[in-house]
Amino acid sequence: MTDEVAQSRPDSPRLTSRGLTLLLVGLATLPIVIVGILYVTLPATSSKPLAVDVKIDRDANPPALVIHNQDDCDWSNLSVSINGAFYHYYKHALPQGKELSLPVTAFLRRSGLPFDPAAVEINDVNVAARRVSGHRATRDISFEQGQDP
The missing domain is CATH 1.20.5 (Single alpha-helices involved in coiled-coils or other helix-helix interfaces)
Structure with missing residues (x-):
């Protein structure tokens, strides 16, 4: 060099x-x-929350979430989650005024583990759907410990 x-x-x-x-x-x-x-x-998303009523049918075997469309239009692409960890996607339309009963065992974690109603208490439910207008709306429902809606 x-x-x-x-x-x-x-x-x-x-x-x-x-x-x-x-x-x-x-x-x-x-x-x-x-x-x-x-x-x-x-x-766009809608600022108006989803008009939905959610009840837990504990008499059914297995227990079920009953989702009632109280909105003024039909819904599509319905997505429901329990406790922010167990998810279910309903691809069919839910007409205005109709109810949908989903057994809690149909809800899965992202890993594929099903919801076990004997081991896990339902604390909150999130319902999201697409309205006919194309807007997406959500609603969070919380249940008190031991509350039976």
Whole structure:
């Protein structure tokens, strides 16, 4: 090796201060543009909560959640969760004024473990559905310990 200082090649690209400024402005603007595009393209949600009545039918074997559509329109894409851990998706429409009875054993954890009514108490239920207008609405219902709705 020689003691010569390595010379930069004259044809290598260099980042100027103007180029660096434009790059940083672009990086700062990109998330704002993406959020704006998502805001415009994704369907709106309804601020009006879902008009639903949820009861636990403990006389059924196995116990069941009875979901009553009290809304002024039909629902589709009904998603119900128990205690935020056990989920059930109902793909059929639930007409206005009708009830749906779901056995609690139909609710599964994400790992596939079914709900066990003998071991787990139902504390809260979340119901989410898509209205005819396309808006998605949800409702959280909490049950007191030992409360029998």
